[in-house]
Structures are given as structure tokens and as C-alpha cells.
Amino acid sequence: MALSRLSATLRLLWRERIFYAFVAPFAVITILFGIWPILLSIQVSFTASATALRATPTWVGFANYWTIFADPLFTTSLWRTLVYTGLSVVANLAFALALAVLLDSTLLRRGNMAIRVALFLPVVTPDVAGYVVWRWLFDRSFGAVNAGLDMLGLPAFGGLSSPATATAAILIAELWHHSGFYMLIFLANLAIRDKQLEEAAAIDGATPWQIWRLIILPQLKPALLINAVYATIQFLKTFTVVVVMTKGGPNDQTNFVSYYAYQLFDQGRYGEATAMATILFSIIIVLSLSMLWISERSGTK
Amino acid sequence: MTRRRARRLLLGALAYTAALLVALVFLYPYWWMLVGAFRRTRDVLSNPLRLVPEQIDFGVFGEIARIGGVDLWVYGVNSLLITSASTAVSVAITALGAYALVRRPTLPGFKLLRAGFLVTIMYPYMLLLIPVYVVMFKLGLLGTYAGIILFLALGPIQFFLFEQFFRAIPPAVIEAALIDGASEVTILTRIVMPMAAPVVATVTLITFLLNWSQWFPILVISRASDTYTLPVALLSMNTELGSNFQGIMALAVLTTLPPAILFVIAQKRVMAGMAQGAVKG
Numbered sequence: 001m002a003l004s005r006l007s008a009t010l011r012l013l014w015r016e017r018i019f020y021a022f023v024a025p026f027a028v029i030t031i032l033f034g035i036w037p038i039l040l041s042i043q044v045s046f047t048a049s050a051t052a053l054r055a056t057p058t059w060v061g062f063a064n065y066w067t068i069f070a071d072p073l074f075t076t077s078l079w080r081t082l083v084y085t086g087l088s089v090v091a092n093l094a095f096a097l098a099l100a101v102l103l104d105s106t107l108l109r110r111g112n113m114a115i116r117v118a119l120f121l122p123v124v125t126p127d128v129a130g131y132v133v134w135r136w137l138f139d140r141s142f143g144a145v146n147a148g149l150d151m152l153g154l155p156a157f158g159g160l161s162s163p164a165t166a167t168a169a170i171l172i173a174e175l176w177h178h179s180g181f182y183m184l185i186f187l188a189n190l191a192i193r194d195k196q197l198e199e200a201a202a203i204d205g206a207t208p209w210q211i212w213r214l215i216i217l218p219q220l221k222p223a224l225l226i227n228a229v230y231a232t233i234q235f236l237k238t239f240t241v242v243v244v245m246t247k248g249g250p251n252d253q254t255n256f257v258s259y260y261a262y263q264l265f266d267q268g269r270y271g272e273a274t275a276m277a278t279i280l281f282s283i284i285i286v287l288s289l290s291m292l293w294i295s296e297r298s299g300t301k
Numbered sequence: 302m303t304r305r306r307a308r309r310l311l312l313g314a315l316a317y318t319a320a321l322l323v324a325l326v327f328l329y330p331y332w333w334m335l336v337g338a339f340r341r342t343r344d345v346l347s348n349p350l351r352l353v354p355e356q357i358d359f360g361v362f363g364e365i366a367r368i369g370g371v372d373l374w375v376y377g378v379n380s381l382l383i384t385s386a387s388t389a390v391s392v393a394i395t396a397l398g399a400y401a402l403v404r405r406p407t408l409p410g411f412k413l414l415r416a417g418f419l420v421t422i423m424y425p426y427m428l429l430l431i432p433v434y435v436v437m438f439k440l441g442l443l444g445t446y447a448g449i450i451l452f453l454a455l456g457p458i459q460f461f462l463f464e465q466f467f468r469a470i471p472p473a474v475i476e477a478a479l480i481d482g483a484s485e486v487t488i489l490t491r492i493v494m495p496m497a498a499p500v501v502a503t504v505t506l507i508t509f510l511l512n513w514s515q516w517f518p519i520l521v522i523s524r525a526s527d528t529y530t531l532p533v534a535l536l537s538m539n540t541e542l543g544s545n546f547q548g549i550m551a552l553a554v555l556t557t558l559p560p561a562i563l564f565v566i567a568q569k570r571v572m573a574g575m576a577q578g579a580v581k582g
Contacts, residue, residue, distance in 0.1 A: 009409060016408055018485045019401040026398025027414050032440070033452050034421030037432035044432065053435060099323065107309075107316040117568050118324040121331075124564045124571065126514035128532040129556040132539050132549060133334045142546055144333050147349040176327060181575065188576040226580060237425040240517070244539065258427050265431045277428035284423055 038281075045274035052270040064275040073252065074260065074276065080167075081256040081280075085235040088171055092235075093227050096179045097220075100186030101212075116187070120180040127177055131244035134173035135160065138245075160246055163253040170241045170254055177241075178234060182227045189223035190216075225295045229288050236284055331557070337550035345546060365548045368534050369526045377555070380513065380530040383446065387453035388508040392501060394454060399463035400493065404475075422457040430521045437522055444524030452522060453512050458578035459504050465577065466500040467493070503574035506567050513560050531556040 013020065045064055047057035068074045099119060103112060122130055137143050138159035146156050158165035197215050206214075239258045242248060248255030248263070255263075257280050265273035332352070337345060338361060339354035366373050402411055421429075433452060434443070442448030470493065478488045494501075516532040523529060526537070535552045538544070564571055 013409065016405060019405045019408060022397045022401035022489075023411070023414065025394040026401075029394060029451060029455055030414065030418045030421060032436060033433060033455060034424075034429075035417045037429050037436050038421065038424055040432040040435060041428070099320075102316060102320055105316060107313040108320055113568070115320050115324045116572065117565060118328050120568075120572055121561060121564060122327060123575075124510045124514075124560050126516070126532045126535075126556050126560065128514070128516050128536050128539075129334075129553045130330070132535060132553050133330045135539070136337070136546065136549070137330060137333065142345055142349055144329075144349045151350065176330070180327075181579075184572055184576050185579055188580065222580075230579065233423060237427065239425075239427040244536065258425050261428055262431075270431070273428075273431060277425065277431065280425055280428065281423070284425065285420075288423065 041274045041277055044270050045278050047271055049269050049271040052274075060271070064271040065279075068272050068275050068279075071272075073255070074257075076252070077255050077257050077260045078279075080253070081236060081238070081258075082283075084167060084171070084238065084254075084256060085232060087167075088174060088235040088238075089228060089231040091171060092175055092179050092182055092231055093224070095175060096182035096227070097186050097224075099179070099183045100190055103183070104187060104190040116184075119183060122177045123180045123184075125177070127240045128244055130177050131173055131241050134169075134176070135245045138169050161250060163251045166246055166250055166253045170238075170245055173245065174235070174238070174241050178231070182231065185223045185227050185230075186220065189220050193219040221295070225291065229291050232287055232291070233284055236280060236287075331561075334550050334553050334557070338547065338554045340547065342546045361547045361551045364545065365538075365552055368538055368552070369529075371526050371529070371534075373534075373552075373555075375527060376529055376531050376534040379528060380532075380556075380559075383449055383453070383519065383528075383530055384509055384513045386446070387450045387512050388505055390450060391454040391456060391459055391508045391512075392505050395456070395459040395504070396463050396494075396497070396501065399460055400467050400489065403464055403467040418455075418460065421455070427517055430518060433518070434521050443522060444528065445522075446528060448522045449519050449528065452518050453515055456508060456511065458511070458575065459508055462500060462504050462507075462574060462578040463497075466497055470496065503570050506563070506571055507574050507578070510560050510564060510571065 044052045044057075046059055046061060048060050048063075051058040102108065103116060108115070137145050138157070140146060140159065140161060143159065145159065149155065149157055157169075159169050160166050193216065198211050201211050201215055237258055238256050239262070242254050242256060242259045246254040248259050257276055261273045261276035261280070264276070336352065336354050339357055339359075340351070341355075341358075344351070344355055362373075368376070402415055405411060406415075437443045437448045437452075440448070442451070474492065475488055478492055483491070513530075514532060516530070516536055519528065519530055519533050520536070523533075526534070529537070531552070535549070535556050538552060539549055
């Protein structure tokens with residue numbers, strides 16, 4: 001019985017061999033540089049760092065996980081990562097939505113595409129280059145930001161050197177780099193909405209606010225969801241901006257999980273670094289799946 | 302009626318003011334970078350806001366002709382080579398892979414592969430690179446162009462764009478060809494790929510733009526700076542102590558210019574493609 005099923009499967013595989021051939025290169029790359037490293041990372045998180053890369057590592061169970069949760073720097077880092085993610089998601093989505101609504105309006109006909117290009121350009125600008133420029137823009141002696149504030153008679157901005165403002169500074173730089181993408185998704189959603197509903201509501205005497213709130217916004221749910229999931233994943237992983245602009249400082253204020261894990265990796269503390277990676281990965285999976293689940297539930301109502 | 306027109310004019314003026322203001326703020330860093338590449342460091346210190354450089358002096362490109370013991374042109378060639386090659390590999394393997402997964406979604410292993418791929422793209426890739434380093438070492442690809450190029454060939458937006466396109470092909474088209482006795486290879490090369498030409502173009506463009514920006518995989522897989530690309534060189538220059546501000550800005554201009562020009566030329570295709578690829582994900 002089992003044998004005949006096996007031979008049936010083998011015959012199927014042989015008959016469809018061309019599709020296996022098509023998929024093979026993609027599968028090989030996905031397995032070699034995606035699935036295998038992830039499994040390896042999870043494996044390493046259960047071994048002692050010193051032996052992690054040997055053929056027969058020493059298994060330590062959850063020891064690395066207990067170590068990192070006993071490390072106040074990690075728990076603070078995790079908390080700051082979550083807070084930063086929350087702030088960034090809200091700031092980026094609100095800003096991008098406002099821009100999309102503005103650009104979608106019939107008031108902005110001429111030059112609309114040029115403005116879209118200007119706002120989207122940072123998305124395709126190498127992030128390193130963008131953040132290098134922002135790092136110097138925020139610089140106390142070179143930077144245009146404080147020179148500009150000074151010219152306008154406004155108080156100086158602490159930028160990257162002050163713990164109180166460093167998070168805001170990198171949030172601004174990341175907003176510049178990412179918000180054009182979220183705007184694009186909102187614009188795509190706005191373009192396919194049903195405009196007849198708005199005309200009908202306007203004839204019935206609805207105010208522009210009512211039309212926006214009760215007719216347009218509900219139709220933007222798909223874009224809101226996609227953007228929320230993307231942005232959450234994006235900002236939980238925040239890394240490049242930290243490497244370029246703050247190196248985790250000042251006072252570990254911007255030492256987010258992926259940067260902290262990378263530092264530990266650099267010091268050869270593989271077990272703890274991969275334990276952090278596994279935790280961050282679990283948070284990403286749980287958050288994105290629950291967002292999708294919530295949306296599906298509210299969608300079927 | 303005239304009151305309504307006046308109101309609309311006023312609203313229009315407000316909308317333009319807001320949009321142009323944001324656009325200018327978004328573009329200002331580019332201008333500041335460009336001007337900074339031509340201004341002497343002490344001039345910038347005395348007046349960071351100057352909108353036009355005091356002189357147009359290309360001397361700075363002589364200063365950055367060698368960075369970290371490697372010639373600037375090597376970084377440029379690496380950028381072009383790694384980006385082009387990884388784009389070509391990415392388009393080829395993703396198109397074939399997505400095509401097979403769409404045509405035969407239920408074959409043994411195919412669902413698992415798709416799920417594995419989706420998990421991979423959700424994994425924080427900067428943390429993925431820790432084990433990727435080990436994998437590259439085991440495969441003997443550490444420090445090689447091949448290692449960098451193969452790693453950069455995997456991307457979600459490419460996969461989703463192709464998957465979406467292949468799903469939209471009417472099954473009747475393929476069935477008709479099968480009845481005519483065409484082989485799967487013929488169907489792919491004679492029917493599907495010609496239809497897919499616009500998607501291939503879009504994916505090629507987007508992959509090129511995305512991979513040009515990559516830096517961390519290149520830094521991790523490289524053994525020495527001779528396989529670095531422009532963004533990686535820029536990063537290492539920015540990390541040096543006693544930074545050369547003018548040189549950094551000049552290198553940032555060189556890093557930014559190629560994708561910026563490409564994007565401005567192909568703006569519609571890039572933006573439409575990115576929106577489409579994301580919406581599917």
C-alpha cells in the first residue's frame with residue numbers, strides 16, 4: 001500500500017520533472033541563503049557561544065535566552081525597539097496618508113507627478129547615502145538643521161548628540177527615507193476607490209469631513225493594513241540608520257535589538273546574538289500574523 | 302458661485318504651498334549634499350546654509366580617488382557588476398520559480414517552498430546575515446563575488462510581481478498550446494516570456510535600484526575591501542575618525558546619482574511596480 005503510494009508519487013514527480021527543473025535554482029537559493037541560515041540561527045541560539053560553530057556544539061538549552069533576559073541592556077533595548085516601532089509606524093502612516101490625500105486631490109493637477117517623484121526619490125536612494133547626509137545635517141557645527149533653526153530664531157535641536165533628541169532625529173531621517181513608499185500604497189488605493197459614493201454623499205449634503213471619514217477612509221483599509229504590516233516589520237528591524245548615524249548612542253538610547261545583537265555577534269557571543277534574533281523574529285511573526293488575522297475577522301463582519 | 306471659486310482658489314493655493322514645501326524639504330538633503338561636495342570644509346563650517354558653492358572645484362574627487370587602500374573606480378565597477386549580475390540572476394531564477402509555483406501549486410514540496418520563502422523574507426535580514434556568514438564559509442563563498450551576487454538574488458517584491466503576473470495569464474492560453482502539442486519549455490519561451498516582457502522590465506529596474514542600495518550583505522560576505530561597493534565604501538569612510546566632510550559628500554553624490562537618474566527616467570514604471578509588488582505581499 002505504502003509502496004504503491006510511493007511509486008505513484010515518484011511517477012508524479014517524474015511526469016512533472018520540468019516544473020521541478022524550473023523551480024530548482026530558486027529553491028536552491030532560498031534553502032541555502034534563507035531556510036538553512038534561519039534554522040542554523042535557531043540552532044546556535046541553543047548552544048554555547050564558544051562551541052557554536054563547531055561540528056559538535058555544546059547544547060545549553062534555554063541558557064542563552066535566560067542570559068539575555070537577565071541583561072538589563074537587552075530588556076531596555078527591546079522596550080526601546082518596540083516604542084520606536086510604534087512611534088515610527090504611526091508617524092510614517094499618518095504623514096504618508098496626509099501626503100497621499102493631498103496629492104490625490106483635484107486641487108493639485110499641475111506638477112502632481114513631479115511632486116510624487118520628489119517624495120519617492122528617497123525610497124530609491126541608497127539608505128547609507130541618505131543617512132550619511134542626515135547625520136551631517138544634524139551635526140552641531142556642520143549641519144544645516146541647527147543653522148536653519150538659528151536663522152529662524154528657533155532654539156537649537158540637540159540632534160544625535162543628546163539622548164533626549166537622538167530618537168527623534170533618526171525617526172525623522174527614517175521618515176524621509178520610507179514615507180514615500182507608504183504614500184505610494186495609499187495613492188494606489190485612493191486611485192481605485194469608488195468615487196461615485198462621494199458624489200452621491202455630496203448631493204445628499206454630507207460635509208467634506210463626513211465624506212472623508214465615513215466614505216473614503218473605510219475604503220483605504222487594505223492600504224492601511226499593508227502599510228501597517230510593512231512598517232511594523234520595517235521598523236522592528238531598524239538597523240542601517242543606527243549604524244550610520246548613532247552607533248546605538250548616546251547612552252544606548254538608539255541601541256535597538258538588531259544593532260545590539262549585531263554587536264554581540266561581533267564579540268563572538270553567537271549564542272546570545274542568535275537568541276535575540278530568534279526573539280525579534282518571533283515578535284515580527286506574531287505581530288504580522290495577528291494584524292492579518294484581525295483584518296480578516298473584521299473584514300468578514 | 303464666485304464665492305465658491307474664490308474658496309477653491311484659496312484651497313488650491315494652500316494645497317500647492319503644503320505640497321511644494323514638503324517636496325522642497327525632501328529634496329533639500331540632495332542639494333546640500335551636492336553643494337557640500339564642492340565646498341571646502343572650513344567654508345561649510347562658517348556657513349552651512351549657503352545654497353551655491355563658492356567655487357566649482359572637482360579637486361575633491363582626486364582626494365577620494367583611493368579610499369581604504371582601494372581605488373574609487375574599483376568600488377564603482379563593483380557596484381555596477383554586483384548590482385547587474387545579482388539583478389540578472391534574480392530576475393531569471395525568480396521568474397522561473399514563480400512560474401513553476403503558479404502553474405503547479407500543489408506538487409509535493411511546492412507549498413513548503415513558498416512558505417519557506419515567505420518566512421525568509423520576514424526574518425530580520427541583518428540578523429540572518431550572522432548565520433549566512435557561516436553558510437558562506439561552509440560553501441567556500443566567503444569573500445567572493447559569487448557569494449554576494451547569489452545572496453542578493455532573493456527578494457520579495459520580485460517574487461510577488463512575477464507571481465501576480467503568471468496568475469493572471471488565462472489558463473486557456475496555455476491549454477490551447479498544450480493541445481497543439483507544445484512542450485512546457487516551448488510554452489514558457491514562446492508564449493509566456495514574450496507576454497511577460499513588461500513585467501521582466503519592471504522587475505529588472507526595481508531589483509537594480511534595490512540592489513544598488515545594498516550594503517550589509519556585501520560587508521558581511523566580503524573578506525577585504527576590494528569587493529566593496531560604493532555604499533559600503535561610503536559607510537567605511539563615514540566611520541573613519543577625523544572625517545573628510547567634503548570627500549564624504551562627494552562619495553555620497555556618486556552613490557546617489559546612478560539610481561536617482563534611473564528612477565527619474567523610469568519613474569512611472571518603478572512606482573507602479575513597487576506599489577503592485579507590495580500590494581500582493
